[in-house]
Every structure is written in C-alpha cells, then in structure tokens.
Amino acid sequence: MIPTGFDYQRATSLDDALAKMKAAGGNGKFLAGGHSLVPLMKLRLSEPGLLIDIARIPELAGIREADGKIEVGAATVHHTVATSKLLQERCPIVSDAAASIGDTQVRNRGTIGGSLAHADPSADFPAVMLALDAEIHLKSAKGPRVVKVDDFFQGLFTVNMQPDEIITAVRFAPVKAAAYEKLYQKASHYAIVGVAAALNVTGGKIQSARIGLTGASTHATRLTRVEQALAGQAASKESIEKASQGAGAEVTDLNADIHASADYRKAMIDVFVKRALSRAIGRV
Numbered sequence: 001m002i003p004t005g006f007d008y009q010r011a012t013s014l015d016d017a018l019a020k021m022k023a024a025g026g027n028g029k030f031l032a033g034g035h036s037l038v039p040l041m042k043l044r045l046s047e048p049g050l051l052i053d054i055a056r057i058p059e060l061a062g063i064r065e066a067d068g069k070i071e072v073g074a075a076t077v078h079h080t081v082a083t084s085k086l087l088q089e090r091c092p093i094v095s096d097a098a099a100s101i102g103d104t105q106v107r108n109r110g111t112i113g114g115s116l117a118h119a120d121p122s123a124d125f126p127a128v129m130l131a132l133d134a135e136i137h138l139k140s141a142k143g144p145r146v147v148k149v150d151d152f153f154q155g156l157f158t159v160n161m162q163p164d165e166i167i168t169a170v171r172f173a174p175v176k177a178a179a180y181e182k183l184y185q186k187a188s189h190y191a192i193v194g195v196a197a198a199l200n201v202t203g204g205k206i207q208s209a210r211i212g213l214t215g216a217s218t219h220a221t222r223l224t225r226v227e228q229a230l231a232g233q234a235a236s237k238e239s240i241e242k243a244s245q246g247a248g249a250e251v252t253d254l255n256a257d258i259h260a261s262a263d264y265r266k267a268m269i270d271v272f273v274k275r276a277l278s279r280a281i282g283r284v
C-alpha cells in the first residue's frame with residue numbers, strides 16, 4: 001500500500017529537530033532508520049503529516065564511556081552497536097543483541113532509539129536495557145528528562161514518552177557477566193522469546209540478578225521471580241537449573257500467534273532463561 005501524503009524535513013541539530021516538531025503542531029513524527037515507521041505508514045497505521053529526519057544529528061550519534069557509564073546515542077545504528085569495541089569488551093550483551101537483529105540492511109539503518117521508542121513486543125533491545133537497569137534520556141522543547149527503564153515500557157507499542165519528546169541516548173553501567181539469548185523467527189529474526197540476563201557475582205556468589213524478557217507478551221518485562229531465586233545463590237549450574245525451571249509460569253499474559261502458541265512460549269522461556277544465565281556466568 002502507498003502511504004498518505006507527507007512532508008519531509010531533515011533536522012540538522014537536536015534543537016532544530018525539537019523546533020520542527022513544535023512547529024508541526026502535533027502532526028509530526030521523528031524518522032530515524034525508518035524500518036518500523038515506514039512499514040506502519042505503508043499500512044496506513046501511522047499517517048504523520050511531517051517526517052522529521054533525525055538520523056544524521058551529530059548529538060544523537062556514537063558510543064562513549066563517562067563517569068562509569070556507557071552512553072549510546074539514540075541514532076546509533078545496530079551495526080555500529082554490534083561492532084563497537086567498547087561494548088564488545090565492557091558490555092558484550094549489548095553488541096551481541098545488536099548483531100542478532102534482522103539482516104544487514106536492517107542493522108545498517110535501524111537505530112537503538114527507534115527500537116526503544118517503537119517498543120515492538122518482539123524487539124531485542126528492550127529486554128537488554130531492562131537487564132542492564134538502563135536510563136532513557138529524553139528531551140523536548142520543555143527540557144531534558146530521564147526515565148528509568150523499569151518505568152519506560154508500559155504496554156503494546158506504548159512507552160513513557162510524549163509525542164514531542166525525543167530519545168537522545170540510553171545510559172547504563174557496563175556489566176560483563178550478562179548475556180542475551182533468543183529463539184527467533186527465521187525470516188525477520190524478531191524474538192519469539194528473548195531473554196537478557198545480567199548478574200552481579202562476587203566470590204562465586206550471585207549477589208543480584210536482572211532478567212529482561214521480550215517476545216513473550218505485550219511488552220518487555222522483568223522475570224522478578226527468577227531474579228529473586230538467584231540472589232544469594234552460588235554461581236553454579238545447579239542454581240541456574242533450579243532458577244530457570246518454571247520461569248515461564250511467571251508470565252500470565254503470554255502471546256499466541258502464527259509463530260508460537262502460548263504454551264510453547266512458556267516452555268521456551270525456561271529454556272532461554274537457562275541459556276542466557278549459563279552464558280552470563282561463563283563471562284564472570
């Protein structure tokens with residue numbers, strides 16, 4: 001299908017993007033990689049009058065470390081995240097997840113900010129950001145705002161963000177003992193079930209754990225029962241086995257679609273929690 005008519009403007013800076021959005025009077029949409037928005041427009045599920053291209057804004061680009069945290073600019077494409085030496089060395093769960101997204105074209109156009117803003121129930125980054133306890137940095141004409149990732153994903157394609165707000169970056173403390181594992185659709189690579197596990201291990205003991213889940217329900221969530229079952233346990237095969245058993249039972253609103261039934265997803269959550277935890281512990 002052909003989208004309804006729209007205007008296109010390229011923003012040259014963050015302030016320019018926000019000014020253009022204000023001038024659009026509620027009829028504008030930010031365009032990053034376009035790999036989620038354009039398909040929606042072609043289906044006429046989204047009909048913005050103005051697309052404000054934010055893909056080439058320098059302030060939204062790049063990956064850096066400051067004050068013990070890693071910051072990824074919102075317009076950074078998945079390929080750059082996947083091949084970042086900083087992430088591969090300091091927080092490989094993020095580069096691994098990026099490398100698992102879609103195909104070469106998707107990874108060269110799609111952005112981390114677009115993925116988080118769109119909040120597809122099967123997207124990979126939401127689960128990873130939940131596991132890393134990330135902060136989502138936003139800005140509007142009214143000023144900046146920081147949202148903890150636990151408060152960001154609210155429902156199906158629904159996030160804690162106003163239409164005039166732009167994601168500028170995502171920030172998180174690097175965690176080496178963290179891993180992402182997914183059962184994916186063979187055609188798109190979207191997660192049928194995706195599990196991100198981040199562990200705080202000292203002296204052979206799991207002090208705390210954060211587990212993010214995607215693909216299984218309306219939006220990415222944490223598996224808090226598994227997290228609690230792991231806290232204080234030895235970082236061992238036995239602890240992982242015990243904590244992952246019945247992990248899927250914690251999810252009460254499981255998706256069922258042409259790719260997998262609710263029961264299959266439930267069973268796969270157990271399997272992929274175990275795989276993510278095993279790989280995370282292997283990185284301690």
Ligand SMILES: Cc1cc2nc3c(=O)[nH]c(=O)nc-3n(C[C@H](O)[C@H](O)[C@H](O)COP(=O)(O)OP(=O)(O)OC[C@H]3O[C@@H](n4cnc5c(N)ncnc54)[C@H](O)[C@@H]3O)c2cc1C
Nearest residue numbers: 032033034035036037102110111113114123124167189190
């Ligand atoms: C064939 C195919 C396969 C894919 N496979 C996967 C996969 O395996 N895993 C996966 O996770 N994803 C997958 N995707 C989705 C892909 O990662 C998208 O690129 C991503 O979800 C959206 O990013 P984008 O930069 O393209 O955003 P766009 O499509 O440009 O925008 C999406 C939405 O986010 C808003 N937006 C974008 N950037 C910002 C910002 N900085 N601040 C505020 N709002 C913003 C836009 O206004 C729009 O509403 C796939 C997509 C395709 C087409």
